[in-house]
Amino acid sequence: MEYEYLKETRRWLHQHPELSMQEFETTAFIKNELDMAGIPYETPLPTGVVAYLKGTTDRAVAFRADIDALPIQEENDVDYRSAVDNVMHACGHDGHTTMLLAFAKRVKALYDAGQLTATVYFIFQPSEETEAGAHQLLQAYTFDPQPDYIFGLHMMPDNEEGLILSKPGAITASATEYRFFITGLSAHVANKEQGHSAGEALTFILNQVSQLQHYHLPGLRQNIVHIGQFHAGEAINTVPSNGYLEGTIRTYDKADLETVQTQMTKIAEACAVVTGTNVEVKFSEGYPSTHNDRAAYAMMKAASEDTSLEWVEKKEPYLFGEDFAFYSTIAPTAFAFLGCRNTAQNFVTGLHTSTLNFDEKVLLGGVDLFSAILSRFEATL
Incomplete structure (x- = not known):
């Protein structure tokens, strides 16, 4: 059931990409999913959503997904290819959004069962590719309570499925x-x-x-x-x-x-x-350069042991930019990359290419990691 949800959701998002600060249809889709799940949310910017489930304490943790696409003409020959000329989810943001929606549904089940101690935020952030959507969101929205940590995941087609890659300190430039x-x-x-x-x-x-x-x-x-x-x-x-x-x-x-x-x-x-x-x-x-806080990084790495993912500690950071960096101004952060390369299916091209694609089954690992992080965090309360 969850895999089918991941597959259907990611493919709908992939077919309906929108450029930075123009993600109106994407935002409407996210809000509809949250409404059906009974998860409250706020819209501090014209696009994007901050959803939340309140816990029984004043402690909180946040998870972020970016929702915008790129001005690229898709060349994949698939039935879910982009329906918008010269716009494509070529950086995996459709996968990020899908994972966070699925994770929000899992947390709602905990909430309904009275098993949620911490407040959990689900940040669906616009405009990562341009205009620093993270910075704009933080200027427009006040978290109450403030998150103890903020975590993020990014698809990485350079590495095989089942791997999760990160490092302490600087992870992007x-x-x-x-x-x-x-x-x-x-x-x-x-x-x-x-x-x-x-x-x-x-x-x-x-x-x-x-x-x-x-x-x-x-x-x-x-x-x-x-x-x-x-x-x-x-x-x-x-x-x-x-x-x-x-x-x-x-x-x-x-x-x-x-x-x-x-x-x-x-x-x-x-x-x-x-x-x-x-x-x-x-x-x-x-x-700014994205830096992994050592405590947040340690929690994320430990949480990976509760999943089927294999943690790989990189020796060197990536040289591309990532606006997740702005979240470290309000809380300790950790950011990692989810391998999605699949040679057998010819999913081998890199980020920002016209043929980026991946098997939605890799998204299950990302949702599992978010769940394991929340479990580890709750155990500290």
């Missing part, structure tokens, strides 16, 4: 975007000395940014300063008057991020002096 805007002075190529070339400025910036990792960041720590896109110029026979460069910074240490931002600001200033152009660098507030 911070993700901050940067953009250089260059304004020069155009001139005909015949009188090029009369202009100020945005192309020369762009070359200067490219060279300096590419050296940041080598000269200014600790060699023993993982960081990425990535150049994603750049261009300059307007015509074949004129001095370029405009230039642009953008990229992303991935770090685990706040001090490293501050170093990169400081050096980029200096690069912009130096470039303006050397080339005579106007150079401005802007940073978009990104996601």
